[in-house]
Amino acid sequence: MKRHPFEPARLIAGLTALTVGTAYGLDALGIWHPPGPWLFLTVPAGLLLSGITAAVWATARRRHARHAEQPATPPPP
Template sequence: MPRHEFQPARLVTGLTALGIGGVYVLDAAGRVDVPGAWPLIALPAGLFLSGGVSALYGMVRRRRRSTELPPPENSPG
């Protein structure tokens, strides 16, 4: 399997979705009682957090690229 670039915003989004789904499974099993407004707060909060992680990671990548040394200009010919 080819390696792919790490995308932390997708990780946060996936963990948010898994968390919300897990709470609903616990609710269906009768272990917890989920108020009706909970997903209306949790889902946008998770997406907002994901957007913040994406912006932060973009700034880190941009800074990392700007501090890298350029490739040598030894062109054959």
């Protein structure tokens, strides 16, 4: 299997969708009744957190790549 880079933003988005789907399923079964607008606010909050995570992760990758390109010590004159 081809390896792929770790993307934490996709992980957060997936966990948010899984949480909301589970909550709707539990509500449909009558096991748990989520309070008020909890389910409606979970999706935008998860997407916002995912977007922030993607921005931070991209910045960190760019910064790491920039430092990896530069030599550790300056060349001697």
